[in-house]
Amino acid sequence: MTWIVRRGRALVVAVPTLWLALFFLIPFLVVLRVSFSEPAIARPPYTSLFDWDQGLLTITLNLGNYAYLLEDDLYVSAYLNSIWMASASTVICLLIAYPMALWIARSPMKNLLLMLVILPFWTSFLLRMYALIGLMSPTGFINSALGLVGLGPITMLQTDFAVYMGMVTGYLPLMILPLYSTLEKLDGALLEASHDLGARPWRAFLDVTLPLSMPGVIAGSLLVFIPSVGEYVIPALLGGPDQLMIGKTLWTEFFNNRDWPLASAVAIAMLAFLVVPIMFARNALGVKE
Amino acid sequence: MSDARMSGRGLSRFALPMAAAFGFAVLYVPLAIMVIYSFNASKLASVWGGWSVQWYGELLRNDQILQAAWVSLKVAAMSATLGTIFGCLIGYAMSRFGRFRPRLLLSGMATAPIVMPDVVTGLSLLLLFISMEALLGWPAERGVDTIVIAHATFCMAFVAVIVQARLTDVDTSVEEAAMDLGARQPRVFFDVTLPMMAPALVAGWLLSFTLSLDDLVIASFVSGPGASTLPMVVFSKVRLGVTPEINALATLLIVLVSIFVALAAWRMRKAGKA
Numbered sequence: 001m002t003w004i005v006r007r008g009r010a011l012v013v014a015v016p017t018l019w020l021a022l023f024f025l026i027p028f029l030v031v032l033r034v035s036f037s038e039p040a041i042a043r044p045p046y047t048s049l050f051d052w053d054q055g056l057l058t059i060t061l062n063l064g065n066y067a068y069l070l071e072d073d074l075y076v077s078a079y080l081n082s083i084w085m086a087s088a089s090t091v092i093c094l095l096i097a098y099p100m101a102l103w104i105a106r107s108p109m110k111n112l113l114l115m116l117v118i119l120p121f122w123t124s125f126l127l128r129m130y131a132l133i134g135l136m137s138p139t140g141f142i143n144s145a146l147g148l149v150g151l152g153p154i155t156m157l158q159t160d161f162a163v164y165m166g167m168v169t170g171y172l173p174l175m176i177l178p179l180y181s182t183l184e185k186l187d188g189a190l191l192e193a194s195h196d197l198g199a200r201p202w203r204a205f206l207d208v209t210l211p212l213s214m215p216g217v218i219a220g221s222l223l224v225f226i227p228s229v230g231e232y233v234i235p236a237l238l239g240g241p242d243q244l245m246i247g248k249t250l251w252t253e254f255f256n257n258r259d260w261p262l263a264s265a266v267a268i269a270m271l272a273f274l275v276v277p278i279m280f281a282r283n284a285l286g287v288k289e
Numbered sequence: 290m291s292d293a294r295m296s297g298r299g300l301s302r303f304a305l306p307m308a309a310a311f312g313f314a315v316l317y318v319p320l321a322i323m324v325i326y327s328f329n330a331s332k333l334a335s336v337w338g339g340w341s342v343q344w345y346g347e348l349l350r351n352d353q354i355l356q357a358a359w360v361s362l363k364v365a366a367m368s369a370t371l372g373t374i375f376g377c378l379i380g381y382a383m384s385r386f387g388r389f390r391p392r393l394l395l396s397g398m399a400t401a402p403i404v405m406p407d408v409v410t411g412l413s414l415l416l417l418f419i420s421m422e423a424l425l426g427w428p429a430e431r432g433v434d435t436i437v438i439a440h441a442t443f444c445m446a447f448v449a450v451i452v453q454a455r456l457t458d459v460d461t462s463v464e465e466a467a468m469d470l471g472a473r474q475p476r477v478f479f480d481v482t483l484p485m486m487a488p489a490l491v492a493g494w495l496l497s498f499t500l501s502l503d504d505l506v507i508a509s510f511v512s513g514p515g516a517s518t519l520p521m522v523v524f525s526k527v528r529l530g531v532t533p534e535i536n537a538l539a540t541l542l543i544v545l546v547s548i549f550v551a552l553a554a555w556r557m558r559k560a561g562k563a
Contacts, residue, residue: 230406
C-alpha cells in the first residue's frame, strides 16, 4: 500500500512539473535559440542554428540581433523609456494607493470598500483602457465638458499623459491589495504607544506605519512595475505612434516586420533586465521554497 | 486626549477620505462614462442624442462579436478547469509534502508566470508550438487548443498561490487525525484536504476564468486564423475608434460582475453571521 502512496505523491509532483517544464521553461530556450538565428523567407521565418553536413554538426550562433539592439537608438531608447514610464507609474500608483489602503484598513466598512477596489479589476482590462479613450479623446467626455465652458479641446490621447492614466487606472488595484493586507494587520497598539510617547501623527506615520508596511509597498510596487515594463495594450491604444515602449516594439517586430529573431532578442533582453525584480516579486508574493 | 491625537484624528478624518475618493474616482469615472454613453442614441461621443438601447440591439446582432464571445467562454472554462486541477496539485504538494526533489524548480516555474510580461509569454509559447509542429507534427493548427494550453499555464500559477495560502492557514491536525484513524493518504486527500481547499479552488477557478476571458496579448500570439477571442475582436474594433457597441458590451460585463460580486458578498455575510 505504501508504494501506492509514494507513487501517488510522485505523480502529484510529476504531472504539473512536466507541464510547466514543457510549456513554461522550454519555450524560453526556444526563444533563446531563435534569438541567435537570422530572419529568412521560409516557414518558420528564421534560419536553423544546427546544420548536419556530412556527419558534421555545425552550430551557427548569430549575435547580430543583439548587436543590432545595442547599435540602433530605437531599441535602447525604447528600453529606457519603458523603464522610466514603468517606474513613474509605480510611484504614482503608490502615492494614490497608500492613503486609500490606509483609509480602507481603518474603515468600519472595509469589506465593502475592498470589493469596490476589486470590482474594476474583475471587469476587462482592455475595456477599461477603451473607457479612457472615451474620456480623453478630442470629442470625448472631458473635452465636451470643457467645450461647454468655452475651453479646450486639449490633446490628451496619444501623449505620455494618456499612457500614465492607463497604467494608473489599470494597475491601481494591484498596488492597493498588498498594501491593504499589510496595513490591515498592523497592530493599532503600536500607534497608540507612539502617540502616548508624544509622537505627532506625521512622525508616528513615518516611524511606525510606513516601516511596518514596507512588505506591502515592495510587493505592490513589483506587481505594478513588472507588467508595466512589458505593457503592450496601453501604449498601443492610448500612446502615440512614435511613442517607444519595449512591449510595443516586440509586438511590431513580430507581427508587422515579421522579424522573429529580432523579436526574440528583444524578449531575451527584456527578461535579462526583469529577472531580478521577478525573483524579488516571487518572494514578495509569499512563496515558500 | 492629547492634541497630537486630536490632529491625527483630524488628518484621517479629512485628508484620507479625500485621497480615497480621488482613488475611487480614478477607478470608476471611466467606467461610469462608458455606461452612460452605452445609452447614447448618437454614434458620436461628443453629441448626446437622447437615451436609447439601440447599441445593445446592434451588439446582439453582431455575429462576429457573439462568435468571439462563445470562443472566449469555451477557452476560459477549459483553461480555468485545467488550471485549477493542476494548481490544486501544485499548492497541495508545496504545503503538505515537505521537502521533495524538484521543489525549488516547481515553485519557481509555478510562480514566475504570474509576473511574466504577456508579450514574452506569448512569443515564447508560439515559438514552442511552431517548433513542436516541425518536430512532432502537432499542433498542426493553432486555435482553441493552443490558447487553452497557454491560459491554463498561467491560471495554474494563480491557483497554486491561492491554494498554498489556504492550506498554510488551516493546520494539519484534522488530516493527521484522519490518518490516525486509519485513512490512507488518497482518502485523506479526497475526504479531508479537498473540502478544506474548496473555497480556494472556487476562488482560483473564478480568477482564472476572468483572467483567461480578459487576455489579449497571449491569445494574439498563440491563436491561429480560425479562432478569434473576444478581446482580439474588441481590440481590432477599438483601434479603429470609438464604437458604441463596445460600450454596450462593457456595460453588460460590468453589470454581470457587479451582480456576481454582490452575491458573493451577501453569501459571505450570511456565512459570517451564521
